Amino acid sequence: MGTDVSPAWIAVDWGSSNLRAWAMDESGEALARADSERGMLSLTPAEYEPTLLEAIGAWLPRTGKLPVLVCGMAGARQGWREAAYLPVPTRLDGLARGAVRPPLNDPRLEVRLLPGLCQRRDADGRTFDVMRGEETQLAGLVARESGFSGLACLPGTHAKWARLEAGAVTRFETFLSGELYRLLASQSVLRHSLGEDDLDAPGCREAFVAAVREAEAAPEAFSARLFGLRAQDLLDDTLPTGDARGTHLMARLSGLVIGLELAGVREALATLQPVTLIGSEALCARYALALQALGHAAQRLDGSAAVLAGLELAHASLSD
Amino acid sequence: MGTDVSPAWIAVDWGSSNLRAWAMDESGEALARADSERGMLSLTPAEYEPTLLEAIGAWLPRTGKLPVLVCGMAGARQGWREAAYLPVPTRLDGLARGAVRPPLNDPRLEVRLLPGLCQRRDADGRTFDVMRGEETQLAGLVARESGFSGLACLPGTHAKWARLEAGAVTRFETFLSGELYRLLASQSVLRHSLGEDDLDAPGCREAFVAAVREAEAAPEAFSARLFGLRAQDLLDDTLPTGDARGTHLMARLSGLVIGLELAGVREALATLQPVTLIGSEALCARYALALQALGHAAQRLDGSAAVLAGLELAHASLSD
Numbered sequence: 001m002g003t004d005v006s007p008a009w010i011a012v013d014w015g016s017s018n019l020r021a022w023a024m025d026e027s028g029e030a031l032a033r034a035d036s037e038r039g040m041l042s043l044t045p046a047e048y049e050p051t052l053l054e055a056i057g058a059w060l061p062r063t064g065k066l067p068v069l070v071c072g073m074a075g076a077r078q079g080w081r082e083a084a085y086l087p088v089p090t091r092l093d094g095l096a097r098g099a100v101r102p103p104l105n106d107p108r109l110e111v112r113l114l115p116g117l118c119q120r121r122d123a124d125g126r127t128f129d130v131m132r133g134e135e136t137q138l139a140g141l142v143a144r145e146s147g148f149s150g151l152a153c154l155p156g157t158h159a160k161w162a163r164l165e166a167g168a169v170t171r172f173e174t175f176l177s178g179e180l181y182r183l184l185a186s187q188s189v190l191r192h193s194l195g196e197d198d199l200d201a202p203g204c205r206e207a208f209v210a211a212v213r214e215a216e217a218a219p220e221a222f223s224a225r226l227f228g229l230r231a232q233d234l235l236d237d238t239l240p241t242g243d244a245r246g247t248h249l250m251a252r253l254s255g256l257v258i259g260l261e262l263a264g265v266r267e268a269l270a271t272l273q274p275v276t277l278i279g280s281e282a283l284c285a286r287y288a289l290a291l292q293a294l295g296h297a298a299q300r301l302d303g304s305a306a307v308l309a310g311l312e313l314a315h316a317s318l319s320d
Numbered sequence: 321m322g323t324d325v326s327p328a329w330i331a332v333d334w335g336s337s338n339l340r341a342w343a344m345d346e347s348g349e350a351l352a353r354a355d356s357e358r359g360m361l362s363l364t365p366a367e368y369e370p371t372l373l374e375a376i377g378a379w380l381p382r383t384g385k386l387p388v389l390v391c392g393m394a395g396a397r398q399g400w401r402e403a404a405y406l407p408v409p410t411r412l413d414g415l416a417r418g419a420v421r422p423p424l425n426d427p428r429l430e431v432r433l434l435p436g437l438c439q440r441r442d443a444d445g446r447t448f449d450v451m452r453g454e455e456t457q458l459a460g461l462v463a464r465e466s467g468f469s470g471l472a473c474l475p476g477t478h479a480k481w482a483r484l485e486a487g488a489v490t491r492f493e494t495f496l497s498g499e500l501y502r503l504l505a506s507q508s509v510l511r512h513s514l515g516e517d518d519l520d521a522p523g524c525r526e527a528f529v530a531a532v533r534e535a536e537a538a539p540e541a542f543s544a545r546l547f548g549l550r551a552q553d554l555l556d557d558t559l560p561t562g563d564a565r566g567t568h569l570m571a572r573l574s575g576l577v578i579g580l581e582l583a584g585v586r587e588a589l590a591t592l593q594p595v596t597l598i599g600s601e602a603l604c605a606r607y608a609l610a611l612q613a614l615g616h617a618a619q620r621l622d623g624s625a626a627v628l629a630g631l632e633l634a635h636a637s638l639s640d
Contacts, residue, residue, distance in 0.1 A: 085555075118555055127544065128551040158509070158547055174547040176508065183503045188496065189478070220539040220583035224447065227478055227494040231448040235405075235438055263540035 005032045005059050009067040011311040012052070014074035015133055016040045019051065020304070023059045028312045032059065040073035048080040049104055052111070065110040067318070069311050071136035075100070075113035085118035085130060091168045092139040093146075096314040114314060117169055129174050134160045137278050137303060139310030142167045144301075151265075151272035154303075155283045157182075161265050163272065175261040181254060184226065193233035194253060195246020199286065203240070204251035208286075209293040211255025212262065216294060219263040225256050258290045269296050279303045325352045325379050329387040331631040332372070334394035335453055336360045339371070340624070343379045348632045352379070360393035368400040369424055372431070385430045387638070389631050391456035395420065395433035405438035405450060411488045412459040413466075416634040434634060437489055449494050454480045457598050457623060459630030462487045464621075471585075471592035474623075475603045477502075481585050483592065495581040501574060504546065513553035514573060515566020519606065523560065524571035528606075529613040531575025532582065536614060539583040545576050578610045589616050599623045 007023035011030070014020075017039040022030040034055045043051060052068070053060075060066055075083035081102040086095070098115035116132030134154050141148045147167045154160040157178035163171045185194050199205050215222055229249050232239065239245050262269070269275070274297035277284040281300070288298040327343035331350070334340075337359040342350040354375045363371060372388070373380075380386055395403035401422040406415070418435035436452030454474050461468045467487045474480040477498035483491045505514050519525050535542055549569050552559065559565050582589070589595070594617035597604040601620070608618040 118551070120555060127541075127548045128555050129544075129548060130551045130554055173544045174551070175543040176504075176546040177543055179508050180543060180546075183507055184496075187503055187507060188499050190496075219542065220580070220586065221447075222539065222542065222584075223495040223497055223500060223577075223580055224449075224493045224584050226496040226500075228447045228449060231438070231450045231494070234450055235440060235448050257543075260540070260543055264542075264544050266540065 006061070007031055007059050007066070009069065009315055010056055010059065011308055011315070012068060012070040012072075012074075013133065013136070013307045013311070014039065014070050014072040016073045017042075019055060021052075021056050022308060023056070024312070024315070030308065034059075040076060040079045043080075045080055045102075048074060048102065049106065049109070052109070053106060060106075060108045064108070066108055067315070068109060068111045069096075069099075069114065069315050069318075070111060071114040071307065071311060071314075072133035075115060076132055079113075081113060083113040083115040085116045085132075088117055088119045088126075088172065089165075089168045089170045090117055090135075092135065092142040092164075092310070093167060093313055093317055095135060095139055095310075096317045099314075112318075114311075117172070119172060126171055127173070129172055131160055131162075131172060131174065133307075134162075135169065136310035136314070137306040138162055138164065138169060139313050140306030140308070141276060141278070141301065143309040143313040150274075150276060151268050152276045152278060153265075153287060154278045155287050156279060159261060161268065163268060173264065175264060177257050177261045181257045184257075185250065185253060188226075190226065190229050190249075190253065193230050193246060194250045195243055197250050197254065198247050199251055199254075199289075201244065201247045201251075204247060205289065207248050208251040208255040209289065211252040212259035212290040212293050215256045215259025216263045216266070219260050222256065222260050226253075229253060229256075254286070255290070258287065262290060262294060269294070273297055274299050276301055278306045326381070327351055327379050327386070329389065329635055330376055330379065331628055331635070332388060332390040332392075332394075333453065333456070333627045333631070334359065334390050334392040336393045337362075339375060341372075341376050342628060343376070344632070344635070350628065354379075360396060360399045363400075365400055365422075368394060368422065369426065369429070372429070373426060380426075380428045384428070386428055387635070388429060388431045389416075389419075389434065389635050389638075390431060391434040391627065391631060391634075392453035395435060396452055399433075401433060403433040403435040405436045405452075408437055408439050408492065409485075409488045409490045410437055410455075412455065412462040412484075412630070413487060413633055413637055415455060415459055415630075416637045419634075432638075437492070439492060446491055447493070449492055451480055451482075451492060451494065453627075454482075455489065456630035456634070457626040458482055458484065458489060459633050460626030460628070461596060461598070461621065463629040463633040470594075470596060471588050472596040472598060473607060474598045475607050476599060479581060481588065483588060493584065495584060497577050497581045501577045504577075505570065505573060508546075510546065510549050510569075510573065513550050513566060514570045515563055517570050517574065518567050519571055519574075519609075521564065521567045521571075524567060525609065527568050528571040528575040529609065531572040532579035532610045532613050535576045535579025536583045536586070539580050542576065542580050546573075549573060549576075574606070575610070578607065582610060582614060589614070593617055594619050596621055598626045
């Protein structure tokens with residue numbers, strides 16, 4: 001991060017537990033990147049500006065203002081300043097219209113916090129839901145293909161599935177999958193039977209795929225199949241022994257949790273193809289495998305590339 | 321617990337976290353009760369006998385042997401001594417045939433550990449499952465009605481549903497409901513939105529019942545509805561405010577978890593009526609309310625009465 005970086009603006013993805021910033025030139029190219037481990041969960045409102053300056057101070061001009069566009073939890077009610085959720089349907093090329101400006105001390109900063117999206121319960125089957133940060137990754141899809149329509153999935157702690165029509169999010173659902181998986185693996189009675197998470201271990205892809213199919217076909221049995229992992233550990237002579245046993249059962253747990261999630265989007269999957277997965281390579285590969293097991297095609301967009309493209313789209317819309 | 325108690329035998333329910341013992345006379349009446357907070361999770365094999373003597377020592381005769389019949393986790397592999405699972409179908413009046421005798425130092429003790437039940441995956445849709453302790457409560461049903469047939473539910477951390485035919489368990493399933501509920505309420509992102517568990521609070525029974533119906537009707541949406549509790553907290557203007565808000569959402573969480581469980585036994589519920597609930601008054605009342613919401617009748621058998629009747633049945637079968 002040299003002082004020779006002179007960006008036209010700064011793109012920031014500021015989440016619950018960290019911050020990623022990019023120094024951007026006018027053409028939308030990232031000149032440099034800065035990270036911080038300080039996210040919304042560890043910051044009071046007054047600490048955001050110093051934290052930002054610490055991360056990107058070297059990029060600031062001697063004079064004049066540098067635009068900084070921020071997506072993510074920094075715009076939450078418990079963040080820097082609240083950027084109120086935009087209700088769906090929302091066109092993703094218009095996110096910047098809902099941006100708010102936090103109070104600042106440094107005259108060289110011009111910060112905008114992008115809003116998240118919300119959804120209320122309605123007669124069409126939508127339920128209460130919120131996202132903050134993921135909407136900018138979805139905007140990245142629209143940045144790459146104006147007027148994008150289709151089904152997108154952002155796997156993770158709280159996995160989001162969004163339907164896009166002509167560049168707008170029309171409906172979305174969040175699944176607690178990542179959190180369920182982590183809690184069950186580390187805190188429940190199942191922890192005694194579970195081992196390493198490694199789908200590349202012998203037989204584990206097959207175990208994962210079988211569990212995906214089971215849970216998708218019979219979501220009502222989810223809670224019983226969870227306990228079944230424990231019982232299978234105690235009873236099943238066909239399972240591998242030693243460490244491989246726990247690895248096998250861990251693959252099954254992952255498959256059950258993702259299979260339940262896929263049962264929840266069965267209707268959307270039946271009509272909207274392929275699914276665009278946005279996220280890390282490993283997690284998207286796991287979801288692609290699960291989708292493939294159910295006969296669905298998937299394509300991947302890198303999570304960092306998506307958020308950067310989304311912030312770029314929002315930045316461009318400011319100058320329109 | 322006076323020294324004037326001279327029981328004919330001792331009934332013991334020895335679980336993961338505690339021990340309950342009853343001094344029994346020949347007619348099957350409990351003369352006295354003793355408790356200990358030392359269960360399987362806190363005991364090494366060598367510690368069982370001293371722990372038992374501490375609890376029931378005052379009841380031991382000066383000479384002769386006192387039979388002690390134990391059900392529960394004391395008979396697990398990681399307990400006092402393993403009493404191997406009996407595979408279903410198993411007649412519940414024959415549990416004592418699978419009992420094992422642990423090594424003892426005190427010549428006045430004659431201890432038998434009752435076995436649990438296990439189930440293997442088969443073509444009829446059974447899956448791997450185990451129970452240890454609950455089979456004795458189910459035996460209590462048979463003790464009260466010889467040749468009992470029907471559907472029984474033992475709600476709790478790991479809720480068991482068992483089908484009985486002519487006094488035998490033919491099939492059972494365990495749901496991780498209680499543990500899921502506790503983990504989600506205390507460890508997940510939902511904890512920020514949840515409050516007291518109190519179905520007697522205004523509107524909470526209705527919220528619970530609505531959530532039971534939602535989850536039973538659409539189990540595939542379970543994981544999304546969990547996150548929906550968080551989103552509802554952020555967005556729903558019709559919810560009560562203050563502490564009542566968290567209490568309302570807690571009732572919904574309980575309803576979602578129990579509703580998912582009831583979806584899992586939908587087929588059995590359609591043909592086997594009424595359900596016999598075995599357990600504490602409060603938890604059985606909650607399950608009865610959930611069942612009633614779906615049009616199913618329930619009756620209750622107290623958990624302690626059930627285990628005692630089951631141990632009595634096992635004791636009687638020893639003298640046959």
